[in-house]
Amino acid sequence: MRRRSTLKEVAAALDLSVATVSRALGGYEDIAAETRRRVAEKARELGYVPNMAGRMLVSGRSGFVGLVLPVRGPDFVDSFLGEFVTGLGEGLVAKGVDLMIATASAGQSELDVLKHLVQSGRADGVVLTRIAEDDERVKFLIERRFPFVAHGRIADDGASYSWLDTDGRQAFRTALSRLYALGHRHVGLVSIEERMNFRHDREEGLESAAAEAGDPAVRLSIVRAPRFDEAAHRAQIRGMLSAEDRPTAIIGLIDELALMVMREAEAMGLAIPRDLSVIGFDNVPAAAFATPGLTTFDQATHERARESAEMLIRLIEGEEKGPLSSLKVPRFIERGSHGPAPRHARPRIRQI
Amino acid sequence: MRRRSTLKEVAAALDLSVATVSRALGGYEDIAAETRRRVAEKARELGYVPNMAGRMLVSGRSGFVGLVLPVRGPDFVDSFLGEFVTGLGEGLVAKGVDLMIATASAGQSELDVLKHLVQSGRADGVVLTRIAEDDERVKFLIERRFPFVAHGRIADDGASYSWLDTDGRQAFRTALSRLYALGHRHVGLVSIEERMNFRHDREEGLESAAAEAGDPAVRLSIVRAPRFDEAAHRAQIRGMLSAEDRPTAIIGLIDELALMVMREAEAMGLAIPRDLSVIGFDNVPAAAFATPGLTTFDQATHERARESAEMLIRLIEGEEKGPLSSLKVPRFIERGSHGPAPRHARPRIRQI
DNA sequence: TGCGATTTCTAAAACGTTTTAGAAGTGTGC
């Protein structure tokens, strides 16, 4: 049963100074190779493990990177998070940095938590997810000159900070052009009310693609409800589906909404994809389990998270001066929920 | 823009010693009330925030609790994790403790990561999830006398450590008795091969309930495949469903497996719940989205995690001598995937 | 007045590390 020992103990055991032991373990050239070897051996023998606090004190770094969990509603705690966290962890551990997770408890805003984390010096850098269009966290960190990487970007930024993002605009352009090619002319979008940047991006992609089709027959119907208000979304979807001229295809801003569309449509007697095509975004596990499988976009969260970690570490270590950024186009996952637009009249829907 | 200042600076500004300032901020009685007030005011004015490293060094505590993420496969990164982490965070933040997440990278076992975390002193205690029947992590921590709480328990323990668990045994007893009451006599179970404790528990519950029914007509069919081998599970399920005397109800050890059963059954032309009842365990989001909704058990992960945090803190602070434990019975969530056993002959299945 | 008790504060040590400035020892070239 080995106990942790200190530098001083290792030094005493070898009749060396702590400075020598410290430098030997650090691999410095001004310590004789033979001495380095002896020190390394004794350190192992004594079960020496450097004490973080001591190291932190002198380096001024905590060796931690922080992530503030968004805890808006139970739904936010989705599979995205797990993927993201593991990816992040993998990227960090390679550099000997650890990940700390801060959660906002009742009555605390995410910003409060972030401030505390930054001010207490518990983290050397932070990762931000779910960026809003006018994000106060971003402002705070920029003003503070605190290293951070945002997973998402502010719409009107002048590249004043580092970010990674998914090209939702491009994805939704792809979705529309695919649907158009399949004969769909009236496309619905179930969106959210919150002014998140990803929403803006995707909606804009859809609208621009619709405009560029150059076909006057192309129509877009957009409905929105608050992010977690399932009942409101359900009502909106029903409204859309029971309208006289309902869309032949509906896109969900996120998979959750697309899955809701599928359920509602089926409940109303519509067959998917025969009567209605549905496309989502995120590729959550449930998308694969749905019947039929939900066609959606995958943003390779795990890899993106790992990349974020690497980017942040470069920022913390001051290797890079300017802000870094990276934009990736998500992969289109074609499953069974979309198909050609229905040829003839709309099937009658069951009233409920 | 306030900069962080130190105790020494606050002391200098008030012409006091650092010791006095430290004690004043700590609320000690041997500092005059008036002085305490002045110190508090000046500290606020100067934007003083205690430095963690300094504090850690003298207290010997890091103020962190660790969680080693299981990264066996992408499926492990399920919604359970997100729920668990946020719950944990909420429980910890109330006590001023932070959560650190350690991930095993390629070539590292979970045990390696745990050892490093414990030895480096980065955490004052750890939370363990997914306990195996003969868990080496548990052994290591007990031997080391390191504070920890396990989410799950070892089968044959003499209560030698602290745990929280879900009574899977009781849940599966409930499942069987409900199915029995609905006329089911032949029940299938799709399980995993890994010797995890929760598997043992649930299987045992099912078997004991079957035995106690005292009805010779009751039969159990159990199939198993490795945890992440989807193809193997699929094959097992198909085998079970195409057998001459297939079960009228199938229970999935976890929702994922139950959902797989539903998909395979539908693909084979069986209607749920008319021809086959299905029950899962976990209440993952996909369970609610399935058609019909999957009947399952909910273990209130979020609340359990918060409880774990509180338990662990009590352990770290040494308030409790003996190990603590808590066992909760999961809630039965009845959705549409189960119903009365089919009356007459089995419907013919489509060969695929 | 003197003495002990009480209140209020402080000096100094301790925690474990890294780094800086320089000491001691050993060659090297003239």
Next chain:
DNA sequence: GCACACTTCTAAAACGTTTTAGAAATCGCA
């Protein structure tokens, strides 16, 4: 034999906090 450079090591300071032992001042009381 001396100056110089190079190699190898070390003493001491610094990081910011908490705690311990005790100093200084004030007060009550005989």
